[in-house]
Amino acid sequence: MAGFPDITPVHAERATQWLSQSNVRPTRQRVTLAALLMGDGRDRHVTAETLFEAASAADGKVSLATVYNTLRAFCDAGLLREIVVDGAKSYFDTDLCDHPHFFWEDSAELTDAPRESLDIRNLPAAPEGTHVVAVDVVLRLRRS
């Protein structure tokens, strides 16, 4: 459930660059959140709530509203990908490529599914005047 890295100076530095490169102003709050998300370079799935808790535990001083706004800003800047699975929460994924996800119905958790194998052919064509922004593939899991 936890799985967020500590915020080391190195992580903060990396986070700052990540933001600057996408023209997102690296404020203190955004650097904190960015460092938690990608400080160690690993892929992560977060909700506003989990990230807020991690930030509060780490250095505090980020309001929940800012977490929401920041996640949205990161998404708009192309730093994150929003994955919508359950009616209630939105998940944000640091891995930008299309890849399948497992959604665990009992715990409402979202995890990566092995992507190597998946092979989707003959994807329906986008209707006239539109293009496909993303292909969400979610495997809903239930306890056997």
Added chain:
Amino acid sequence: MAGFPDITPVHAERATQWLSQSNVRPTRQRVTLAALLMGDGRDRHVTAETLFEAASAADGKVSLATVYNTLRAFCDAGLLREIVVDGAKSYFDTDLCDHPHFFWEDSAELTDAPRESLDIRNLPAAPEGTHVVAVDVVLRLRRS
């Protein structure tokens, strides 16, 4: 947006049987909603709100809370399939088979995508102790 059939006696009759067969008690409200959903045998995608409006227009006398409860009941009974796409609303589909959907980001509408073509191979295996309940494939569309 509309696309709901009128509620004819034939539709009501068909709806009643549909419910009875799944051990869902065919109350007046449920028959109304069921007739709107599958009276004419066509596939449909609804949200609580669209179905509520259709019911209100048709014969009235169904509260929004009941629409929510009923959609959930139909789902539990295996008469509908819930499709989760966007953070806000839940969609319900009368077509129970796995098939891909288009989600139109600008209008927040959900429609079927042509299913003939789609060919998914090597779906990741379900982790130990779980099974895959459904595979949701959603193509998010944006205006070009």
Added chain:
DNA sequence: CTAGTTGCAAAGTATTTGCAATTCA
């Protein structure tokens, strides 16, 4: 008759927003 269902209004959950105070470039 009585267990299941309805409707209302109230509560809940996830998220967004208005706006004054603050902060980064």
Added chain:
DNA sequence: TGAATTGCAAATACTTTGCAACTAG
């Protein structure tokens, strides 16, 4: 400095729930 960002609290959007009144079998 000035435009962008923050934080709070209030607002919003969707959905569920408590409970008394009703209804199908």
